[in-house]
Amino acid sequence: xxxERWMEKRQSGRRNxxxxxxxxxxxxxxxxxxxxxxxxxxxxxxxxxxxxxxxNEPLMSGQMTLEQVLTFCAELGFDAVDPTAYYxxxxxxxxxxxxxxxIKRKAFRLGLDISGTGVRNDFTLPDPTRRKAEIELVKKWxxxxxxxxxxxxxxxxxxxxxxxxxxxxxxxxxxxxxxxxECVEFAARQxxxxxxxxxxxxxxxxxxxxxxxxxxxxxxxxxxLDIGSxxxxxxxxxxxxxxxxxxxxxxxxNLFVNGQEVxxxxxKIMQIVRESGYRGYLPIETLGKGDPKLKVPVFYEKVKKALxxxx
Numbered sequence: 001x002x003x004e005r006w007m008e009k010r011q012s013g014r015r016n017x018x019x020x021x022x023x024x025x026x027x028x029x030x031x032x033x034x035x036x037x038x039x040x041x042x043x044x045x046x047x048x049x050x051x052x053x054x055x056n057e058p059l060m061s062g063q064m065t066l067e068q069v070l071t072f073c074a075e076l077g078f079d080a081v082d083p084t085a086y087y088x089x090x091x092x093x094x095x096x097x098x099x100x101x102x103i104k105r106k107a108f109r110l111g112l113d114i115s116g117t118g119v120r121n122d123f124t125l126p127d128p129t130r131r132k133a134e135i136e137l138v139k140k141w142x143x144x145x146x147x148x149x150x151x152x153x154x155x156x157x158x159x160x161x162x163x164x165x166x167x168x169x170x171x172x173x174x175x176x177x178x179x180x181x182e183c184v185e186f187a188a189r190q191x192x193x194x195x196x197x198x199x200x201x202x203x204x205x206x207x208x209x210x211x212x213x214x215x216x217x218x219x220x221x222x223x224x225l226d227i228g229s230x231x232x233x234x235x236x237x238x239x240x241x242x243x244x245x246x247x248x249x250x251x252x253x254n255l256f257v258n259g260q261e262v263x264x265x266x267x268k269i270m271q272i273v274r275e276s277g278y279r280g281y282l283p284i285e286t287l288g289k290g291d292p293k294l295k296v297p298v299f300y301e302k303v304k305k306a307l308x309x310x311x
Contacts, residue, residue, distance in 0.1 A: 046273060046307060048300065049080035049115040051250055051285040052087060055292045059087050067106055074110035076297055077304075081107065082116045082248075082283045084154075085141050092119075092137055094144055104148055115281035116195070116248050117145050118154025118224075123179040124172050124202050125158065126165075131179055134158075138183045138194075146190040152248050153187065154195050154224045155180075157212065160202025172202065177215045188220040195224035195247050200231050206238035213245055222247030227269060228287075231256040236268055243276035251284045253299055266306035274310045282307070 050073045058064035064072075066087055073081050083103075088095040107114060119141045121134045138155055145153045157176045180194065187194050198209045213221060225246040230238045235255045251269065254261050273282065284303050286295045 045279050047079040047281055048077075048303060048307070049082050049113075049281040049283040050076075050078045050296065050300075051283040052081060052083040054284070054286045054296050058292065066103055070103070070107055070110055070112060072293065072296075074112050076300060078112065078300070080113035080115035080281050080283075082114070082118075082281075085117055085119045085144065092140075094140060097147065100144065100148055113281075114148055114150045115283055116152040116154060116224075117141070117148060117150040118197070121155050122158035123156075123176045124160045126167060126175075131175060135179050135182055139186050142183070142187045142190050142192050142194075145192045150192070152193045152195045152222070152224070154197050154248075155183070156197055156199050157202040173212065173215075176202065176212055180212065180216050180221060181218070184216060184218045184220045188218070193220055193222055193247050195222050197224035197250070198226050198229050198242070200229040204230075205232055206230065206241045209242060210245065224248050224250065226250040226252070227264065228252035228255045228285075231259055233258060236265070236272070239269070240272045240276070243272050243278060246276070246278060248280065249273075249278075249282050251282050251303055253286055266302055267309060270306045270310045273307075 052059065052066075052069055055064060055069045059066070059069065066083060069083075070081060085091055088103075089099065104114070119138060121138055123131060123134055125131050125134065138153070142153055145151075160172060180196065184194050196203075196209065196212060198204075198206075203209050203212065209223065213223060223242055223245045225239065225242055225248070227235065227239055227250065235257060251264075251266075253264060255264050256262070282303070284296075284299055286292060286299050
């Protein structure tokens with residue numbers, strides 16, 4: 001074997017060794033496992049976050065502060081939190097950076113990641129001036145997300161009431177797509193992913209959600225998969241079709257089967273999560289009446305158990 005062929009073989013073997021070592025798989029003498037098989041055998045890494053809308057009532061009423069909610073979530077065992085923008089003082093105006101950084105520091109010291117944040121917006125408004133204001137709102141909070149360390153910013157398509165005022169779906173969809181494209185281009189420069197949430201508003205089905213995502217066609221736009229907001233038909237089929245496009249989720253206690261609210265089949269949801277190849281955070285969100293300090297721990301344990309069964 002000449003020197004050139006020997007060096008090529010040596011370098012190839014070294015690359016295989018390093019890939020195997022990084023994957024954490026023991027190497028047997030004489031074996032050269034394929035990288036594809038190693039990746040396929042490695043379980044997806046999925047962790048739990050708390051969407052702080054679960055604490056909406058005490059946060060909005062002042063019964064609990066953001067710092068107190070962060071402490072509660074950390075002590076319960078969450079890996080991360082997802083605080084929506086309107087829990088920061090002055091929304092829709094930006095909070096002082098000093099306050100933002102205090103919360104960021106608090107989360108870090110508690111061992112919590114920031115899995116995301118979000119805003120209220122409406123891209124279905126027929127007035128171009130008002131739509132532009134909504135775009136600027138999102139851009140403003142993209143900057144907030146970047147400073148906060150939130151990898152994703154949740155946005156909505158909009159209420160969509162204009163469909164009842166004589167505008168057709170194609171026309172309104174174009175408004176939404178154009179607005180998202182502008183926001184996504186801006187967010188990409190800040191290193192923040194825009195995630196579009198299905199919210200049973202203008203977007204009601206998986207097909208409508210995926211249509212918008214495909215039209216925008218950017219790696220910086222993904223889905224915030226809200227399992228409780230598909231209210232037409234079979235939600236599990238729709239969740240499964242959207243799951244490969246999800247960059248974050250909202251796992252809820254109940255969802256709607258053919259318009260009827262029922263308890264979420266958590267093992268089925270976790271099966272969909274695993275089969276989609278998702279890696280990242282699963283934020284849980286409890287809704288309705290009741291003390292979140294009692295409701296959140298109960299649902300957290302249910303989700304954790306269902307997730308563990310699919311590890």
